[in-house]
Structure formats: C-alpha cells, structure tokens
Amino acid sequence: MQCQRCQFENMPGQTQCFKCGSILACEGRSLDVHPPRMHAWKRPFRRLSRVLRRAKRVPVRDKPLSTHWDWFDDYRGETGPLILSIIPGLAHAKQRRFRTVRWFVAVWLLCMVLACALFSSHWGWMPLGLGAAIHAWIALDAGLWKILDSAARRLCVLMVMFVILYAGYRLLIQAILWNFQFERTVLTIPGEAIQRGDILLLRPIEDPSPILARGTLVQFQSRMVGNEARIAAIGQIIGLPNEVVGIHQRVYHVNGIALSIEDYPVPAWMPMSDHQVTVGPGYYFVSTEYRVRGRQNQTNDAIWRLCLVSASDIDARATMLWWPLNRRHSLRPD
Amino acid sequence: MDRFSQLEFGDVHPEQPREPGEPVRDVQYFLTEAERYWLAGDFEIALRNFCRALEQNSTLFTGWSGQIRMLIELTEYKEADLWADKAMDLFPEHPELLALKAVANKRDNRLAKAIGYSDNAISQNDLTPRVWLARAEVFMDRQEAIVDGCLSKAIALATQDKDIIKLEAARLLRRKRHFHRAVGLLNEVIIKMPKSALAWYELGCCQGHLGLNQTTHSLEEALRLRPHWHCADEALQRFSRRGFFGRLFKR
Numbered sequence: 001m002q003c004q005r006c007q008f009e010n011m012p013g014q015t016q017c018f019k020c021g022s023i024l025a026c027e028g029r030s031l032d033v034h035p036p037r038m039h040a041w042k043r044p045f046r047r048l049s050r051v052l053r054r055a056k057r058v059p060v061r062d063k064p065l066s067t068h069w070d071w072f073d074d075y076r077g078e079t080g081p082l083i084l085s086i087i088p089g090l091a092h093a094k095q096r097r098f099r100t101v102r103w104f105v106a107v108w109l110l111c112m113v114l115a116c117a118l119f120s121s122h123w124g125w126m127p128l129g130l131g132a133a134i135h136a137w138i139a140l141d142a143g144l145w146k147i148l149d150s151a152a153r154r155l156c157v158l159m160v161m162f163v164i165l166y167a168g169y170r171l172l173i174q175a176i177l178w179n180f181q182f183e184r185t186v187l188t189i190p191g192e193a194i195q196r197g198d199i200l201l202l203r204p205i206e207d208p209s210p211i212l213a214r215g216t217l218v219q220f221q222s223r224m225v226g227n228e229a230r231i232a233a234i235g236q237i238i239g240l241p242n243e244v245v246g247i248h249q250r251v252y253h254v255n256g257i258a259l260s261i262e263d264y265p266v267p268a269w270m271p272m273s274d275h276q277v278t279v280g281p282g283y284y285f286v287s288t289e290y291r292v293r294g295r296q297n298q299t300n301d302a303i304w305r306l307c308l309v310s311a312s313d314i315d316a317r318a319t320m321l322w323w324p325l326n327r328r329h330s331l332r333p334d
Numbered sequence: 335m336d337r338f339s340q341l342e343f344g345d346v347h348p349e350q351p352r353e354p355g356e357p358v359r360d361v362q363y364f365l366t367e368a369e370r371y372w373l374a375g376d377f378e379i380a381l382r383n384f385c386r387a388l389e390q391n392s393t394l395f396t397g398w399s400g401q402i403r404m405l406i407e408l409t410e411y412k413e414a415d416l417w418a419d420k421a422m423d424l425f426p427e428h429p430e431l432l433a434l435k436a437v438a439n440k441r442d443n444r445l446a447k448a449i450g451y452s453d454n455a456i457s458q459n460d461l462t463p464r465v466w467l468a469r470a471e472v473f474m475d476r477q478e479a480i481v482d483g484c485l486s487k488a489i490a491l492a493t494q495d496k497d498i499i500k501l502e503a504a505r506l507l508r509r510k511r512h513f514h515r516a517v518g519l520l521n522e523v524i525i526k527m528p529k530s531a532l533a534w535y536e537l538g539c540c541q542g543h544l545g546l547n548q549t550t551h552s553l554e555e556a557l558r559l560r561p562h563w564h565c566a567d568e569a570l571q572r573f574s575r576r577g578f579f580g581r582l583f584k585r
Contacts, residue, residue, distance in 0.1 A: 004395065005425065005460070023393045023424040031424075033388035035381070035401050035417040038410040046412070046442075053443035097511065099543075146476050 001025075081143035082161070085135050091142030100141070108134045119173075120182035120199050121323045128173075132165035133158075179204065181316055183219060185234045186289040191263035192217075192321070192331065199323035200234065200331075202316035209311075212237055212284065214254075215263060217318035217331060220286055220309050232315065238264055239277075239285030241311075246276035252287070270303065277304045282311050361390045361397075368400055369498075373530040374560045377407040395425055399464075402434045411442035429458035433468035440472045448472045463488040463499045467506065474510050481510070497526045501533055504540075513540040531560035535569065542573035549573045 001010045001024055003017035010018050015025050038046070084091035088108040089101040111134065114127035136158050140148075148154045181202040188196045194217075202219050205212075212218065214237055222233035238252050238259070239245035246253040250266045253259065253276075267289045279285050286309045320330050357363050368383035381404035388397040398421040405414035418435045425431060436451035452472045455465045470484035485503045492499035501523045507516035520537040527533055538552030553570040557563060 005428065021426040022395075022428070026392050031388075031392040033392050033397070033401075034385055035405055036413045038413055043409075046409075050441075050443045096514070099511070 081139045084142060085139035085161075088134060088138060091138055095142065104134060104138055117325060119322075121325075128169050129162075129166055132169055133162050135165045136161035181219070182322060183232075183234055185217065185318075187217070187234060187236060187265075187267075187287075189217075189236065189263065189265060191260060193327050193329070194321055198321055198327070200318040201320040201322040202318050204316045205314060208314065211240055212314070212317065214238065214240060218284075218286065218314045219316040219318075221313040221315065222288065222290075222309075223306060230313075233288050234318070235286035235288030235309070236264065237284050238287045238307075239279040241279055241281050241283055243285070244276060244278050245285045246274065247271075248274045275303065277308070279308060283308050284311065284314065285309075286314075361387045361394060364390070365394075365396060365400070368404075372400075372404070372407075373501075373527065373532050375532040375535060375556075375563060375565065376560070377404045380404050381408070393424070395428070395430075398424065399430055399434060402431070402438070406434065406438050406441065409441070411438040414438040415442075427454075427458060429455045429460065429465045430462045432458070433462075433465040436472050437468045440468075440474075445472070461491070463492040463495075464502075466491065467499065467502055470503075471506055471509075474506065497523050501527075501530070501536070504533075505536055508536055508540055511543070513543045516540045517544065517546075529559060531556045531563065531566070534559065535563070535566045538566070538573075539569055542569065 001012055001014060002008070003010060003020060003022055003024060005022045006017060006020040008017055008019035010024060016023055081091055084094060089105040092098075092100045092104065108131055111127040111131035115124065115131060118124040118127060139161060140154060140158060144157060145154065148157060181204075182199050183202055185194060185198050185200050186196055187194060192215075194200075200217060205218075216237045217234060218237060219232055219234055221230040222235070223230055239254055244255050246256075247266060247270060248258075250270070250272070251258050251261055252264045252266060264287070267287055269290050277285070285307050287307060290306060318331050321327060364383045364387035368380045368387065371377075371380035371383060381401060384397050384400040384404060388394060388401070391397070398417075402414050402418050402421065405411075405417060415435055415438045418431050418438065422428065422431050432451050432455035436448045436455060439445075439451060440448035449472055452469050455461075456469060458465075466484045466488035470481045470488065473480040473484070485506070488499055489496065489503060500519045504516040504519035504523065507513075507519065517537065517540045520533055520540065523530070523533045524537060534552050534556035538549050538556060541552055542549040550570065550573070553566050553573070556566040557570065560566070
C-alpha cells in the first residue's frame with residue numbers, strides 16, 4: 001500500500017504510513033469531516049480583536065538587541081528611506097506605490113503653498129513644520145517603520161528627523177530669502193490700506209544715489225534724542241531733497257502744496273502748532289511714530305532732527321504689504 | 335417498503351437509479367465541483383463540496399486542505415487553525431497544512447505564530463506551491479525581496495494547477511496593492527480559465543484601482559458568470575460611481 005504523500009510502500013493492512021505517519025485508510029475509525037463554523041455574532045468581535053492585534057508589532061528576527069542604543073548600530077545601514085524621503089514621493093515611487101505618492105506629494109505641496117502664503121506670520125511656521133513632518137513620515141512609511149520594531153524608537157526617529165528637517169527648512173528659507181526682510185510697521189496709512197502691526201516685505205537699497213519716490217515706506221536707522229544710539233524703524237518719505245516741508249493744521253505741505261491726509265498722515269506725536277523745514281541735499285523727510293516723553297515745547301526742536309534722515313541711513317524699501325493675507329498687495333509709491 | 339430492506343448483510347448495496355448522462359457522484363466529482371465553486375468565488379458551496387468528498391474518502395489530503403482554505407476565505411481563521419490541527423493528526427507535519435496554519439494566523443494578525451508555522455513548513459520535505467504562497471503572504475508587509483522570491487518559486491513549482499497558483503499569487507499581489515503585477519498574472523489566468531468569475535472579479539478590482547477603462551467589462555463579465563454576486567456588484571457600482579478625481583486619487 002503506497003503512501004500518497006511520501007510514496008513509501010507500506011505493508012498491506014497498515015492504516016498509517018510507516019515513514020511519514022500519514023493516514024492510509026480509516027477502516028474502523030469514524031472521522032468527523034465537517035469543520036466547526038463560526039457563529040455570525042462572533043464576526044464583529046473577531047474583526048475588532050484582529051484590528052487590536054494589528055497594533056502589536058513583532059520584533060525583527062535575528063537581531064538581538066543588547067544595549068539601549070545598539071538598535072541604532074543595527075539599522076545604520078538602512079539609510080535609503082531617509083535619503084529618499086528628502087524628495088516627497090520618491091521613496092514610494094521606487095516601491096511602485098503610486099497612489100501613496102500622489103497623496104504625499106499633494107499634501108506636501110499644499111503645506112508648501114500654505115507656508116509661502118503664511119510666511120512671517122504667527123502661523124507661518126506651522127505648515128513648514130507639517131512639511132518637515134511629512135518628510136519624516138515618508139521615511140518611516142517607506143521602510144523605517146518595518147525596521148524599527150517599537151513605538152518608542154519610531155517616535156524617537158520621527159522626532160529627530162522632524163527637528164533636523166525643520167532646521168533644514170529654516171536654513172533653506174533664509175538662504176533663499178537672504179535679500180528680503182519682513183518687518184512690522186508702526187504706521188497707519190489709510191490710502192495704502194496699511195495698519196499698525198502689518199508686516200511689510202522689504203528689499204535692501206544697494207545704491208542710495210537714486211532719489212526715492214514720495215510716499216515710499218522705508219526702513220531707516222532712526223536716531224534717538226539725548227543719545228547717539230540708533231534703531232531700525234519703518235517710516236514714510238514725505239519730503240525729498242531740497243523741498244520745503246511744513247505742517248499746517250496737522251496736514252503735511254510740500255513746497256506749499258497740501259498732501260492728502262489719507263496717503264500722508266501726520267503721526268500722533270507731532271506738535272499741534274505749524275512748523276516748516278527745508279530738507280537739505282542728500283536728506284529725506286521721513287515721517288514715523290516716535291514715543292515722545294517730556295514737554296511739547298522741548299521736543300519741537302527735536303522733531304526736525306528726527307525726521308531729517310540722511311540717504312545713507314536708509315537701508316531698505318518696502319515693496320509689498322505681506323500680512324495680513326486679505327490685504328496683501330504690492331506698494332507702488334508716487 | 336420491504337421490512338428487511340434496511341438490514342446490512344455486507345453485500346452489494348442496491349444502486350440508486352440514475353438518469354442517463356448524470357455524472358457519477360464520486361470523490362473526484364465533488365473535488366471538481368469544489369474547485370469550480372472556488373473559481374466562481376462561492377467559498378461556502380466549495381467548502382460543502384470538499385466535505386462531501388471527504389465523506390466518501392476521509393484520507394484525501396486535497397479535501398482537508400481545501401476545507402481549510404475555504405475556511406480561511408470565509409474569514410474563519412480560528413476554525414481554520416483548529417481544523418488544520420485536526421488534519422495534522424492524519425497527515426503529521428504536512429508542509430501545506432503548516433503553511434495554511436501560517437496563513438490563518440497571519441490574516442488573524444498573529445504574525446509571530448504565522449512566521450513560526452511558515453518556518454516550520456519550509457523546513458519540511460516535498461514542499462508544495464502553497465507553502466511558498468503562504469511564505470509570501472506572511473512576509474507580505476515586511477520584506478519585498480522575500481515576497482517576490484516566494485511567488486516566483488510557487489509559480490515555478492506548480493505543475494498541473496499552475497493557473498490556480500497564478501490566480502492565488504495575483505490575489506496576494508492585489509492584497510499587497512501591486513495591482514499592475516496582479517493584472518499581468520490575471521490576464522494569463524483568464525486566457526486559460528475564461529469561465530472563472532473570481533479571476534474576472536479580481537482583474538476588475540485591480541483594473542479599477544489602476545483607473546483603467548476595462549474595469550466595467552471585467553466586473554460585468556464576473557457578474558455574467560455568477561449573477562447577483564454582491565461583491566462584484568458592489569465593486570462595479572463603486573468603480574462606476576467614481577469621477578475624475580476619484581480615478582486620479584483613489585488608485
């Protein structure tokens with residue numbers, strides 16, 4: 001009697017194979033051949049328990065971990081996902097997981113667009129951080145998840161990668177935008193839809209010789225009364241070189257012509273009385289808000305000293321009202 | 335009825351009257367029927383046919399392994415594991431039974447046990463293609479190279495039932511979301527077995543995930559071969575409802 005499994009020729013009358021133990025005949029044995037079945041009510045509970053068991057991961061075999069940080073040495077060679085995660089979607093494209101590629105790229109692009117739109121605001125770094133987190137998540141999902149076998153290690157790697165990538169993003173942005181500055185203004189100019197606290201995008205002035213237009217918002221080195229210290233401030237150019245600037249009933253007059261109060265507002269600290277000054281060559285009359293202490297008549301003389309700014313002290317000019325988003329527009333002075 | 339008709343004398347049983355052309359309902363008939371129903375995606379009826387085959391010959395390994403496979407298809411993993419233990423009383427340490435236990439445990443998210451059974455299975459002699467398929471399934475979420483190698487071995491090892499093994503490999507690839515490779519295998523299977531509703535259904539699902547236009551044709555073909563199959567019907571509705579963005583992003 002030949003065994004069907006191992007082809008061993010057994011003696012006639014044998015019920016089990018002498019070599020492999022498989023059954024040859026079931027004479028005299030009653031076998032139940034109907035398998036047990038699951039009750040329908042158990043199905044959802046079984047499914048739930050399967051889902052719960054999925055969270056529990058099995059450690060990678062053949063890699064005994066002796067000390068706390070030995071696992072890092074074991075996985076040191078697995079840098080592929082880390083490198084590939086720098087370009088979103090590349091790691092998954094390599095694994096031919098194209099559906100995942102689309103999602104990662106779409107979410108990453110959305111984060112980048114949001115980061116650009118919200119840049120320099122309070123929320124600006126959040127989408128950038130999310131973008132960095134997506135890189136870290138890609139690295140985990142593309143391979144590290146399978147290699148690292150505990151939640152603590154995954155979290156540790158995720159956090160370290162996030163911090164490195166976030167720092168990388170900040171350095172990259174600083175490298176790209178090295179020629180730009182973002183500053184908050186203290187001025188309110190209704191004609192330009194600018195309010196106190198808005199953020200302006202500034203570009204440095206390389207060559208101070210060309211005359212700046214009236215109304216240009218500039219960053220300049222503002223002097224202080226009583227000491228020689230200087231601080232950077234945002235101001236609006238009112239008077240150009242060789243012009244006569246006057247204040248009459250809290251309205252600026254240039255060469256006797258009144259300027260629009262909407263476009264050229266007089267700061268609150270300016271005295272109520274009328275004044276007039278001639279702007280010298282190489283100087284601008286720059287209007288800005290100062291915090292003035294002391295009696296009014298003592299500050300009157302200082303007004304002109306504060307407002308007359310040398311062209312070489314002007315560092316940058318505002319090109320755009322950057323924030324808030326709903327009022328974002330480019331600034332085009334007269 | 336004769337009063338002595340039910341007495342057993344150990345002699346020849348009276349044969350049931352049979353219609354002319356009616357097939358002989360022997361073990362092979364039930365095994366063929368079971369495979370036919372499996373290829374139609376009707377795992378419950380396939381299981382019943384395996385039971386009927388075993389009722390006639392309980393030493394038949396194909397019947398036991400088929401029963402366990404059908405229990406796994408019906409997501410009754412605990413029962414499949416239990417039944418594999420019982421089958422192993424008859425076929426001790428059979429690699430295919432160990433492999434089926436590994437699959438049952440893997441799908442039940444008991445990965446450690448599944449790996450153990452799979453290791454045990456491949457350490458045995460006379461490996462079958464399903465041992466390698468099970469190995470591929472166990473390591474499906476972990477290591478790409480192992481899975482590809484196991485699938486290649488399974489297909490190479492299959493002789494008579496190569497198309498069945500290809501179909502199972504394609505189903506595995508679909509679970510792994512390697513739709514393009516699964517479509518390649520399923521196209522080969524369908525050329526050989528055009529009447530398999532399961533193959534058409536699997537092909538339709540893969541094509542649907544890839545956003546191909548042939549999805550509707552494949553699923554309709556599956557429904558034509560097995561009318562009122564709710565899985566194919568649902569899949570057809572799901573894929574036909576998708577708009578442009580659905581096709582683009584739900585691949």
